[in-house]
C-alpha cells in the first residue's frame with residue numbers, strides 16, 4: 167500500500183526453507199518496502215483446468231493456490247551473493263554453475279530480500295463440475311478442459327556460439 171493505493175507486483179520468487187526470497191532492482195519500490203520490514207501477502211496460483219458445468223453458475227476452474235503472509239527482512243550485503251545463488255538455483259537448477267557470475271557493479275544494482283513465512287493458506291479445487299441435480303439433463307457438453315504449463319523445445323539465441331551444446335538441465339526439460 168502506497169498513499170492508500172494497493173499494488174500487486176508480479177515477480178519471480180524462490181522458497182528457501184521457511185522464507186521466500188524476492189529479488190529486483192535497488193530502485194524497486196516493492197523491495198524498498200520489504201527491506202524496511204513492510205508487510206506483504208504473496209500469492210501463487212497454478213491453473214489446472216477450466217471446469218465447464220451445465221449451468222453458468224457452476225462453471226469454475228481447477229487450481230492450486232497459496233497465500234503467504236509475512237514481513238520483509240533485509241539480507242545483509244555480505245549474504246547477498248549467496249542469496250542470489252539460492253534464488254537462481256531454485257528457478258533454474260544448474261544455471262549458476264555455468265553462467266558468468268555477477269560482478270560488483272551488477273551486485274550493487276540487485277537486491278534480494280527475504281520474507282519469513284509467518285502464516286500461509288492453501289486452496290485446491292479439482293475434479294469434475296458439480297451441477298445441481300435438476301440441471302443434469304441439460305443437453306450440453308460438460309467436463310474439464312485441462313490446462314498446464316509445460317516447457318517447450320528450447321529456442322537457441324540467434325547469436326549463440328556454434329557448437330555449444332544444450333545443457334543437460336534443459337535437455338531433460340525440452
Ligand SMILES: Cc1cc2nc3c(=O)[nH]c(=O)nc-3n(C[C@H](O)[C@H](O)[C@H](O)COP(=O)(O)OP(=O)(O)OC[C@H]3O[C@@H](n4cnc5c(N)ncnc54)[C@H](O)[C@@H]3O)c2cc1C
Nearest residue numbers: 211212213227228229230231232233234286287288289290
Ligand atoms: C484462478 C482462480 C480463480 C478463482 N475464481 C473465483 C471466482 O471467479 N469467484 C469466486 O468466488 N472465487 C474464485 N476463486 C476462489 C477465490 O480465490 C477465493 O478463495 C474465494 O473467492 C473466497 O474469497 P473470500 O474473499 O471469501 O476469502 P476469505 O474467506 O476472506 O479468505 C480468508 C482467508 O483464506 C485464504 N484464502 C482465500 N482464498 C484463497 C485462495 N484461493 N488461495 C489461498 N488462500 C486463500 C486467505 O488466507 C484469506 O485471507 C478463484 C481462485 C483461483 C485460484
